[in-house]
Amino acid sequence: MTNEQLLRLVSTQPYPLFLMTLSGSHLYGFASPNSDYDLRGVYILPLKEVIGLYEGRDTIETTIKLDGQEIDLVMYDIKKFLALLLKKNGLILEQIYSPVLVQALPELEELKDIARKCISRHHKHHYYGYAQDQWKLLNRSEVGSIKNLLHVYRVLLTGLHLLRSGEVETNLLCLGEMFQLTSLPDLIARxxxxxxxxxxxxxxxxxxxxxxxxLLQELEQAASVSTLPEGATLAEKRALNDLLIRLRLQYSS
Structure with missing residues (x-):
C-alpha cells in the first residue's frame, strides 16, 4: 500500500489528526505479502465536544477496506493518548517514536522531548504482561503460530532494550542482531x-x-537495575497539560 493511499484514508477522518502511524507487522519487520495494515492514530476533539454535557468519543476503532486491502484503524483523542503515556503504556511510546509516520503535526517533536523523560523502569510491567499474553496464545494448540512467537520475541526484546537504553526499538530484525538471537531470521522468513x-x-x-x-528473567533483572526514573515528574505532567490545551484551542476553530 502506498503512502498516497494511506494519506487518502487520513483525509477522510472526522477530526484533525495529531499523529498517524503504521503499526503491526509492517512496523515490526515481519510483514507477509498478504498482511493486513494496522494504523494507529491520535486525533483532536474540538472544544465543543469536551466541555459540554455530552463528550465526544475518545476512541475510534474500525476496519476499513481500501482498494481491496483491509486496514485495522485504532485512534485515540489526544487527552486519552497522553493519559495512557503517563500510565506507562509501551504501545504509546512506540507510536510516538515510530519511524513509519503517515502524518504528524510539528508538535510531535515537542511531545518526543517530553515523552523521553516519561520513560520509566516500570514500563517493564507492560512488556512483561504483554509477552505472557502472547505466549498463552501461542500455546493454545499443539502447533503454534509463528506470528505469535515473533510477537513474543518482539515484545520481550523491545522491553529489554527500552529498560537498558531508554530508547524505543520495535524492528525485530534489528533487535535480533542486538541480542544475537540467531533463530529469528529463519522464523521471520518462514x-x-x-x-x-x-x-x-x-x-x-x-x-x-x-x-x-x-528473556522474562532478563526483563525482571533489567528493571531492578535500571537507571530510568520511577515515572513522569510534575514538570512533565505540566508540560503535557500545556501541550494538550494549546492543541485543543488551536484546532477547535
Missing amino acids: KQAGGQKAVLDKGEIALHRAEYER
Whole structure:
C-alpha cells in the first residue's frame, strides 16, 4: 500500500489528526505479502465536544477496506493518548517514536522531548504482561503460530532494550542482531513466506520455551537495575497539560 493511499484514508477522518502511524507487522519487520495494515492514530476533539454535557468519543476503532486491502484503524483523542503515556503504556511510546509516520503535526517533536523523560523502569510491567499474553496464545494448540512467537520475541526484546537504553526499538530484525538471537531470521522468513498459515513444527514450542523464560528473567533483572526514573515528574505532567490545551484551542476553530 502506498503512502498516497494511506494519506487518502487520513483525509477522510472526522477530526484533525495529531499523529498517524503504521503499526503491526509492517512496523515490526515481519510483514507477509498478504498482511493486513494496522494504523494507529491520535486525533483532536474540538472544544465543543469536551466541555459540554455530552463528550465526544475518545476512541475510534474500525476496519476499513481500501482498494481491496483491509486496514485495522485504532485512534485515540489526544487527552486519552497522553493519559495512557503517563500510565506507562509501551504501545504509546512506540507510536510516538515510530519511524513509519503517515502524518504528524510539528508538535510531535515537542511531545518526543517530553515523552523521553516519561520513560520509566516500570514500563517493564507492560512488556512483561504483554509477552505472557502472547505466549498463552501461542500455546493454545499443539502447533503454534509463528506470528505469535515473533510477537513474543518482539515484545520481550523491545522491553529489554527500552529498560537498558531508554530508547524505543520495535524492528525485530534489528533487535535480533542486538541480542544475537540467531533463530529469528529463519522464523521471520518462514512467517513472510507462509503468512497467517505459517506454523511451528511439532515440538518447536518446547524448544523456544527456555528462551522465553530466560528473556522474562532478563526483563525482571533489567528493571531492578535500571537507571530510568520511577515515572513522569510534575514538570512533565505540566508540560503535557500545556501541550494538550494549546492543541485543543488551536484546532477547535
